[in-house]
Amino acid sequence: MEAKRIEEEEEGESQLAKFLTFVLGAETYALDIRHVREIIGMQKITTVPDVPAYIKGVINLRGKVIPVMDVRARFRLPLRDYDDRTCIIVIHVREWSVGLVVDRVSEVLDIPPHQIEPPPRVGGATSARFLEGMGKVGDQVRLVLNAEELLGAPGEVVL
Amino acid sequence: MDDETREIVSSFVAESREAIDEVEPLLIEMSASGEAPNADVIARVFRLFHSMKGSASYLQFGSIERITHRAETVLVDLRTGTAAPTPALVEALCQVLDAVRARLAQVMETGIDEDESGELERLGFSLEEISRRSVPSGVESVTPVPTVARASVATPIVLSAVTVATPVSESPSAVVVLPLVAEEAVAAPEAHAVAAPSEARHADESTTDGVSLADLVEPFIIEGRDLLDACEQALLSLETDGEASGPVATAFRALHSFKGNCGFLGYVEIERLAHAAETLLEAVKEGEVPRSPDVIGALLTSVDALRTAVSRLPGDSSFPEGAIRAAALVQVESDARGVMGQTRIGRILIERGDINASDLVEALDADRAPVGTVLAERGLVTPARLDAALGEQAQRRGVTARAEARQVEKPQTSLRVDVGKLDALMDLVGELIIAETAVIHAPSSHGAVSSQELPKALAQLDRITRSLQDVAMSLRMVPIDATFRKMIRVVRDVANKQGKQVALRVEGEETEVDKTVAEIIGDPLVHLLRNAVDHGIEMPEVRAARGKPVEGTLKLTASHVGGEIWVRIQDDGGGISRTRVLEKAVERGLVTAAAAPSLSDADVFAFIFEAGFSTAAAVTDISGRGVGMDVVKRQIERVKGRIDIASVPEQGTTITLRIPLTLAIIEGMVVRVGDTSFTIPLLCIRESVVPRSKDVTHLADGEEIVRIRGQLLSVLRMHRFYGIEPLHERLEDGILVVVEDGGQAVCLFVDELIGQRQTVIKGLSGFLGDPRSLSGCTVLGDGRISLILDVAGLIGAVPRAA
Numbered sequence: 001m002e003a004k005r006i007e008e009e010e011e012g013e014s015q016l017a018k019f020l021t022f023v024l025g026a027e028t029y030a031l032d033i034r035h036v037r038e039i040i041g042m043q044k045i046t047t048v049p050d051v052p053a054y055i056k057g058v059i060n061l062r063g064k065v066i067p068v069m070d071v072r073a074r075f076r077l078p079l080r081d082y083d084d085r086t087c088i089i090v091i092h093v094r095e096w097s098v099g100l101v102v103d104r105v106s107e108v109l110d111i112p113p114h115q116i117e118p119p120p121r122v123g124g125a126t127s128a129r130f131l132e133g134m135g136k137v138g139d140q141v142r143l144v145l146n147a148e149e150l151l152g153a154p155g156e157v158v159l
Numbered sequence: 160m161d162d163e164t165r166e167i168v169s170s171f172v173a174e175s176r177e178a179i180d181e182v183e184p185l186l187i188e189m190s191a192s193g194e195a196p197n198a199d200v201i202a203r204v205f206r207l208f209h210s211m212k213g214s215a216s217y218l219q220f221g222s223i224e225r226i227t228h229r230a231e232t233v234l235v236d237l238r239t240g241t242a243a244p245t246p247a248l249v250e251a252l253c254q255v256l257d258a259v260r261a262r263l264a265q266v267m268e269t270g271i272d273e274d275e276s277g278e279l280e281r282l283g284f285s286l287e288e289i290s291r292r293s294v295p296s297g298v299e300s301v302t303p304v305p306t307v308a309r310a311s312v313a314t315p316i317v318l319s320a321v322t323v324a325t326p327v328s329e330s331p332s333a334v335v336v337l338p339l340v341a342e343e344a345v346a347a348p349e350a351h352a353v354a355a356p357s358e359a360r361h362a363d364e365s366t367t368d369g370v371s372l373a374d375l376v377e378p379f380i381i382e383g384r385d386l387l388d389a390c391e392q393a394l395l396s397l398e399t400d401g402e403a404s405g406p407v408a409t410a411f412r413a414l415h416s417f418k419g420n421c422g423f424l425g426y427v428e429i430e431r432l433a434h435a436a437e438t439l440l441e442a443v444k445e446g447e448v449p450r451s452p453d454v455i456g457a458l459l460t461s462v463d464a465l466r467t468a469v470s471r472l473p474g475d476s477s478f479p480e481g482a483i484r485a486a487a488l489v490q491v492e493s494d495a496r497g498v499m500g501q502t503r504i505g506r507i508l509i510e511r512g513d514i515n516a517s518d519l520v521e522a523l524d525a526d527r528a529p530v531g532t533v534l535a536e537r538g539l540v541t542p543a544r545l546d547a548a549l550g551e552q553a554q555r556r557g558v559t560a561r562a563e564a565r566q567v568e569k570p571q572t573s574l575r576v577d578v579g580k581l582d583a584l585m586d587l588v589g590e591l592i593i594a595e596t597a598v599i600h601a602p603s604s605h606g607a608v609s610s611q612e613l614p615k616a617l618a619q620l621d622r623i624t625r626s627l628q629d630v631a632m633s634l635r636m637v638p639i640d641a642t643f644r645k646m647i648r649v650v651r652d653v654a655n656k657q658g659k660q661v662a663l664r665v666e667g668e669e670t671e672v673d674k675t676v677a678e679i680i681g682d683p684l685v686h687l688l689r690n691a692v693d694h695g696i697e698m699p700e701v702r703a704a705r706g707k708p709v710e711g712t713l714k715l716t717a718s719h720v721g722g723e724i725w726v727r728i729q730d731d732g733g734g735i736s737r738t739r740v741l742e743k744a745v746e747r748g749l750v751t752a753a754a755a756p757s758l759s760d761a762d763v764f765a766f767i768f769e770a771g772f773s774t775a776a777a778v779t780d781i782s783g784r785g786v787g788m789d790v791v792k793r794q795i796e797r798v799k800g801r802i803d804i805a806s807v808p809e810q811g812t813t814i815t816l817r818i819p820l821t822l823a824i825i826e827g828m829v830v831r832v833g834d835t836s837f838t839i840p841l842l843c844i845r846e847s848v849v850p851r852s853k854d855v856t857h858l859a860d861g862e863e864i865v866r867i868r869g870q871l872l873s874v875l876r877m878h879r880f881y882g883i884e885p886l887h888e889r890l891e892d893g894i895l896v897v898v899e900d901g902g903q904a905v906c907l908f909v910d911e912l913i914g915q916r917q918t919v920i921k922g923l924s925g926f927l928g929d930p931r932s933l934s935g936c937t938v939l940g941d942g943r944i945s946l947i948l949d950v951a952g953l954i955g956a957v958p959r960a961a
Contacts, residue, residue, distance in 0.1 A: 046944040047835055048923070049881035050930035058924070060938050067924045096926040151926065 017113055019135065021106040021142055022089065025077055028106060030135055030142040035091040039105055042086045043068075059099060061090065068099035074150065075130070093147045100150075109142065111135040116144055164270060171214050172267045173573055175223075177641070178207040179256050184647040186256075190249035198238065205234040211259075219447070220272035222279045223262055229283040230255050233290045242290040246655075251286045253648065258282050376472055379420050383469045386420075389413040391462045394455055404444075410458070411440045417465070429468045436461040574674055576634055584634070587627045594620045632824070633671075639717045639726070640668035642677050642684065646715060649685050653692040660710040661696055663688075670717040672724050676798050676818055680726060683791040687728050687814055688713065690788070695732030695812055705809060707731065719820070723800075726816040735806040737763050743772065764804035768792040796951070799842070825920060827937070829913040829945055830896060833883040836945040837909070838918055838937055843950040845897040845904060847912060850890050863890065865906055867897060873957050876908045880931075880956070886910040900951040907953065916940075920947060932956060 019030035020039075040061070045068055047057040054073035058065050068088060072079055080103070088099040119131040132146040185204050189197070212227035230252060236242035258279050266272050393410035414437045421430035436458055442448040597616035643665050654661040672680075696702075696711035703709055714729040737760060744750045744766045750758065766772055768788050795802055800818035819825075819842075827838035828847075848867055855874075856864040863874040874895065878885035887893040887910055895906040918937035923930065923946075932952035937945050 044943065046936075046946075047883070048927060048930055048946065049835075049883070049933075051927055055927065058927075058936065058944055060942050060944050063938060065921050065924070065936050065938065065944055067926050096924055098924070098926055 017111050017116075019109050019111050019142065019144065020089065021109055022087070022102040023104050023106055024072055024075065024102060028140070028142050029071075029102075030109065030111065030144045031089070031091065031147060032144075033108060035093050035147045037090040037092050037097065040088050040090065040099075042082050042084075042101075043088060056101060059088070061097075061099075064097070066090065066097045066099055068101060069151075070101045071150075072101075072103075091147055093151055096151065098151055109135075109137060111137060111142065111144070168218065168266060168270055169573065171218055171220075172263045173575075174214065175211050175263055176260065177575075178211050179260055180641050180644050182207045183253065183256055184644050186249050186252050187647055187651050189244045190246055201234055201238045205231060205238070208234060215272075219445070220262075220266060222272050223259060223266070226255055226259060226279045226283045229286055233286060236290055243293045245289075245293045248286075248289050248293045251282070251289045255279075255282050255286055376424065379424055380469055380472050383417055383420060384466065386413040386417040387462050387466050387469070390417070391459065394458050394462065397450060397455060407440065407444045411437065411444060414440060426468075426472075429465060432461055432468075433465060436465075574635075574637065580630060580633055584627075584630045587623055587630055591620075591623050591627065594623050635674050636671035637674050637677050638668065639670050639672050639677055639724075640665075642681050643668045643715060643717070645681065646684055646688050649688050650692055650713060653689050654696075657693065658698065659692060659696050660699055661692055661713055662710050663713045663715060665715045667717040670719060670724065672717075672818070673798075673820070676724065679794055679798050680800075680816065680818065683794045683816070684715075684726070684728070686788065686791045688715070691728055691730040691732065691812065691814075695730040695734075697733050701733075720817075724816075724818045724820060726818070727813060728815075729811065729813045731811040734808040734810055734812055735764060735767070735804070736808065737806075740764065740766055744769075747772070760806070761804065764806060767804070768802065799840075825918055825947075827916055827918045827945075827947065828896070829916050829918075829939065830894075830907075830909040831886075831911050831913055832877045832881070832909050833885045835881070835883050836913065836939065836943060837877065838916070838945045838947045839896060839898060839907070840947070840950060841915065843898045843900055845899050847894055847896045848906075849893075850895055850906075852891055855890055865890070865895060867895075867906070870904075872897065872904055872906045874906045874908050875953060875957050878908075878910075880953075898950045898953070900954050903954050905954050905957045907948075918945070918947070 018033040020033050020036050021028050021030045023029075043059040043061075045057040045059055048055065048067070051057075051067075054070050056068045056070050056073075058067050070079070082101070085104040086101060087105045088101055089105065090097060090099050092098075115136045116133040117136070118133055120134075130145050130149045132144045132149075135142040135144045182204050185200050189200055189204070208227045208231040212224055212231060215221075215224040215227060233242060233248070233252070237244060242248065262272060262279060390410045390413040393406040393413065397406040397410070414433055418430055418433035418437055421427075421433055439448065439454065439458060443450055443454060448454055594616060598613070598620055647663055647665070650661055650663045653659075691713055692711075696713070697705070697707075699709045702711065712731050714727070716725075716727045716729070718725050718727075740763050741750070741755045741758075744763070745752045745755055747769070749766055749769060768791070772788065792802060795816055795818065798818050800816055803815040803817065804812065805815075806812040825838075826841040828841055828844055829836055829838050831837075846867075850865050850867075854866045856866070856871075858864060863876075864871050865874055866872075874890065876885075877883070885893075890908060893908055893910050894912055895908055896912075897904055897906050899905075916937075916939065918939075920935045920937060922935050923933060932949045933946050934949040934952075935947045937947055939945050
């Protein structure tokens with residue numbers, strides 16, 4: 001632990017780099033924990049007209065009405081039915097609270113900044129633009145997401 | 160700005176805005192009452208300026224502080240009768256208020272108060288000028304006007320050496336001082352006029368004081384030398400170690416004690432230089448002035464000068480030559496407050512040898528005007544040389560262009576709440592907690608859910624919830640008087656400009672409206688009142704000819720009527736000419752000439768709100784261009800309000816704005832389309848019908864027209880509009896909700912009606928962009944979300960029925 005901290009300071013990055021990881025299909029993604037407000041089970045989603053397909057609608061979160069995005073749809077991955085492990089991760093980015101529907105939530109991880117490599121520039125995967133980097137954890141790779149990119153601009157309603 | 164500062168600044172801005180809104184009508188009242196200003200009114204206006212000044216000074220908003228100080232002085236003059244509340248003076252005070260208001264917006268934005276254009280200073284100067292002229296000159300010669308006396312206090316002794324050359328007659332009313340050097344503070348040459356009397360007074364003081372305090376001088380000289388030595392040492396250590404705060408404090412303390420001693424012994428001139436240096440040191444301490452070699456140099460020069468002055472005591476209390484330069488430098492650097500790291504024009508001029516130090520001091524001390532301008536005006540420096548120096552200054556500065564301060568006042572982000580309301584809220588929250596406990600424990604304590612306690616506790620909870628809702632809503636309610644007060648100025652300005660006499664009577668200003676409503680109706684009210692004065696109230700001679708009082712009356716009232724606020728503007732002017740409105744309407748094709756006579760008055764007057772509609776023969780700078788009324792209507796519609804007009808020729812016009820009490824809760828009809836629930840504001844619903852197939856006509860383009868009570872209406876299939884899978888495709892299986900807005904109606908086809916609900920409006924997340932024709936959403940009793948329809952938007956989306 002001590003060694004690790006020193007290592008981090010040497011990198012000039014002393015802030016905690018904690019990530020919430022979640023699973024979509026075969027991949028595990030990581031989201032900076034500072035954006036995460038809470039994790040809730042699946043809720044009744046009210047559809048809203050005139051929004052992109054990946055916006056599933058809005059939910060009533062203790063009286064607050066917040067939009068919900070299906071991350072599979074956002075990444076253009078094949079859709080699957082929601083089950084009892086499907087979760088909504090409520091994140092707060094810029095001035096918006098938005099729920100993210102994911103297959104399941106995995107764990108909270110420390111990924112030191114120097115373990116995150118820039119995303120590969122090659123390949124045309126739709127999800128590539130949402131990536132901030134590839135986080136190496138042991139011999140595995142977590143795809144670190146850029147939350148701002150994920151939400152996109154408010155005007156970005158037609159894809 | 161850090162958060163704390165921002166908070167302080169924002170509360171200062173909010174308070175000041177309130178103060179200004181309060182002062183303005185009082186001022187106007189004062190001028191209206193004419194000759195004998197009410198002492199109480201003056202005192203109130205004075206207090207408001209005074210407290211604004213205090214806060215500005217605390218926050219180091221220099222230009223606001225100075226201008227409010229000046230205004231305050233003028234108020235004192237009014238009280239003592241050395242100034243009279245002439246229209247010109249009131250006008251000047253109003254201008255000052257406007258300028259401060261604009262400045263507040265800037266301060267709110269940037270957190271700094273910079274009078275870059277020198278506008279405030281100019282206003283301040285013209286204010287004093289007008290104040291001085293507001294009384295006949297006879298009075299002035301008997302009692303020296305306080306403003307003048309004050310100016311003389313700021314005039315240093317060195318003047319005596321210089322002013323001789325400047326004829327008194329040259330003290331012009333240079334109200335328009337060109338802001339040549341924007342950041343140099345403003346000067347008013349008024350100091351000349353008063354130089355002579357102030358000299359005399361100083362002379363008196365020093366002789367009497369000098370004699371009576373002679374035996375105290377010896378200790379003063381000894382102590383003074385020590386203090387100056389301490390000060391010098393501290394300054395020198397500052398030169399080597401620019402960061403340390405200790406030396407500044409030491410120097411400041413030493414100088415301060417020295418100054419105190421001087422003051423006590425009546426060495427006014429020495430005291431003044433010490434004071435100037437102290438002020439500069441303080442600015443250095445506060446970080447307002449950089450610890451540049453220029454600044455420290457100026458301070459050291461003044462310490463030298465002070466030492467020389469002390470060494471001549473007690474015999475000669477006059478000021479040594481070097482002191483003039485020292486004073487000049489100190490003054491120059493002090494002026495650098497807030498403008499960091501920039502060489503002052505005065506210093507550049509001295510360095511270039513264009514002017515001598517005493518001229519500079521004089522120019523600086525005359526008042527706070529662009530010093531270069533003052534010097535140029537007095538012929539002390541040629542324009543060419545000034546330009547050269549300015550060029551050098553600009554060069555040294557690297558010319559930093561600053562974005563124009565945005566003049567737009569941002570909507571207030573904070574709100575004053577009556578403490579009583581907060582107390583009520585706290586009480587209810589207390590009750591709520593008790594009731595909640597009762598509900599939680601009711602089943603368990605009696606072992607059975609069916610106990611008598613639970614229904615009772617639930618009833619209690621329900622009652623508290625309702626009260627809580629009421630109180631919470633009331634927190635948003637503010638008295639409308641702040642909005643109304645602004646109108647006093649509007650009416651006065653327009654009436655003055657037009658040469659009309661108008662008395663504005665305000666009633667019901669204590670009526671509470673939703674904060675948003677209070678903010679939004681401000682602009683429409685301004686338009687309507689302007690119109691009333693411009694088009695409504697006739698010129699005095701016309702009124703006299705019509706047998707009406709020469710002075711027109713404008714009544715602005717607010718009242719609660721049912722679930723609405725009625726704001727009524729009533730004038731006793733010429734009224735709206737039905738004939739002329741109709742002529743114009745026909746001309747613009749809004750109505751056919753044949754149909755025109757059958758229209759009701761209300762329908763006719765409604766044309767006024769059409770864009771570009773004007774019956775005014777002459778376009779004035781106030782109104783008549785036909786813009787405005789349509790904007791008024793749109794604004795009022797934004798808060799779901801309506802406008803009624805009634806008018807009788809030659810007797811006047813009454814315009815009533817009817818606005819719902821609150822925007823946060825609406826009565827709505829919840830309907831279902833497929834899986835989606837929509838809420839339609841009840842106010843927009845005319846009726847709901849199940850159509851018979853024989854009433855439905857299908858047009859070739861697929862549009863459906865339904866006949867309801869003899870009227871043909873377009874059908875808007877909600878499921879198609881929003882792309883929802885419906886329960887029913889056939890019109891006869893579902894239900895048609897007839898909604899109307901702005902005189903147009905359509906039928907919305909929905910699957911079923913769920914029922915009528917009080918709904919709390921919530922905005923849709925900005926993340927969702929702008930879905931068509933939705934004004935928000937609401938959470939229903941079962942926790943489901945219902946989308947609120949924007950009926951006006953929906954109607955706009957439907958092609959007009961033939």
